[in-house]
Amino acid sequence: MKKITILFMMVCSLIVFPGILQGQASIKEVTLNERAIQDPMKSWTITFSQPINKGTFKKQNFLIKDDKKRQVKAKLSLSKDERKVTITPESPYKKEVTYYLYVKGNVKSGSNQFLNEHTVLPFKIGTASKESKSSNEKTVTNAKQPTSSSGKTSSSGSNSKPSSNSKYSTSSKTPEKNLVKVQTKKHSHFDEISVQVSDYVTKVKAGSDEFEYKGNNLFVLYKPGLKSGEKITVKGYSMSGKVLETKEVVIP
Amino acid sequence: MKKLKGIGVAFILLLSILMPALNQSVSAAAAPRIDHTSPAANEQNVPIDTDIRIYFNSDIRGISSQYIKLFEKSNGTYYDFPIKTVKKDGEALHILPEKSLGFNKEYMVQFNGPAVDLQNGTYNQHLSYTFQTNYIDFYELMVVNEGRLMNMLDTYAPRQIKAFAPKRYINEISVIHKKTGSLKGDQASFNGITNIDINTKSEDVASVHVDIMKNDNILQKGYASKVTGTKASKNQFTFDIGFSNIPDFYDVRVTVLNNAQQTIDSKIIKFAAEDGKAITSFKESYKYKTAGNGYTFHELLSKESLFSDLLSESLMQDIKVQVEDR
Structure with missing residues (x-):
């Protein structure tokens, strides 16, 4: 009779608290933008703003799967400060196959706080220029900042600094090259100056003239009255109004 | 001889009486008619801020606005386009619509009765003519096909070509x-x-x-x-x-x-x-100086800051160009 009562209580507790079985499986999954890689043996480094709980440093929490949901054999390593996890495939990635890097929400910080979601980063061998060609190692920031690392592709792949306020790091190093490309084009009644910028530049000006934002990090200014050989100083500003980079262009 | 003189005097007197009457009958023969319209019938790229004017061959004395109609074509059908007021200005009749004309539309001006009293009589003919407010993309003229702008300048003076900045909200x-x-x-x-x-x-x-x-x-x-x-x-x-x-x-x-x-x-x-x-x-x-306004190319070319403002405040693809006939 006592056994039946205990069994009944267990069943009841499972009905009332289904989360006991679900655990972290019920948390949300966030899929980041797909990345194109060039190195078929590319390793990924996940940087956290706090040391992670060593108990959660395991292959179930950091893994790579192919498009048929088969797990790719990979090695894990943890940095000395226990904030960086590197996952390296044991065999090369295949072309035309999309792979998925998973960082499970089961990962805990040293102070036992769970990640609040599963993070999935799809990637594929391709020719996109989002990747740093010189870097074999890429930092993936946790959580929902999929583009933050694309802004620093020209600097480094693994030196993201944790935000002082965020629990987990968001890659925030401003790239050295913020005015990525400045071009001029002459039309019969005005000149066209277009500036491709990094993620960090939110405003571009030439003197008092503000460039029009066209989307996708492209700013354009149509300016009448410029003379051939005239020098124009173009400034890229951050969201807080700080000048991130200045460039001089000569009107053709 | 005396008799002949008398006939001559009588003839001159008769002429002096009849001549003014003959003159009057000549002027009365100029029946009320329309001299020209602006925009002209079948014009294609009429600016949306154009004045609709009808010029007669005599001064206007009175208007019966109930016989004057303006229509806008939409999906093949003409719909009434409300008129705010109809004014006379010498020989010109001025039709002011309640709201601005729209881009890429066809409009029909119609008289369907004794609409205008002129000094030389009442204009009592049925009148119906259309014009269109088609536009050319500023971007096309300035960037894509600059040759088209050159052709346009061959036909029209810069004061006749108007660029309209879009309204901003x-x-x-x-x-x-x-x-x-x-x-x-x-x-x-x-x-x-x-x-x-x-x-x-x-x-x-x-x-x-x-x-x-x-x-x-x-x-x-x-x-x-x-x-x-x-x-x-x-x-x-x-x-x-x-x-x-x-x-x-x-x-x-x-x-x-x-x-x-x-x-x-x-x-x-x-x-x-x-x-x-x-x-x-x-x-x-956002604050705009040019939004919703039309500027002639002459204005834009003579005021560089205005041209600059127009280019910086609106997407070039949204600026529309129309021409005014003279």
């Missing part, structure tokens, strides 16, 4: 973005939250749509909802929308729509969360 866009994570070290982490406020003019605005974009992909989208009650301002609307889990670097595309679900204004702004800050807020206000 967005007054302000503000973004408050909280990154994923806790605000303080001892707090539990939670998802990123983003609030976007859009302040618009109230005229013509029905709804506002927001796209959160990255690398030309739409990450999230939705219609912003209108803020009502005490927070609403006079002659302005405020719309707001919230998103969660969006990245720290993205584009916000705001599209303003009218009742017919047509886009009447749009704006793309770039957002980048600030380094080391959990919450980044950003506000951009």
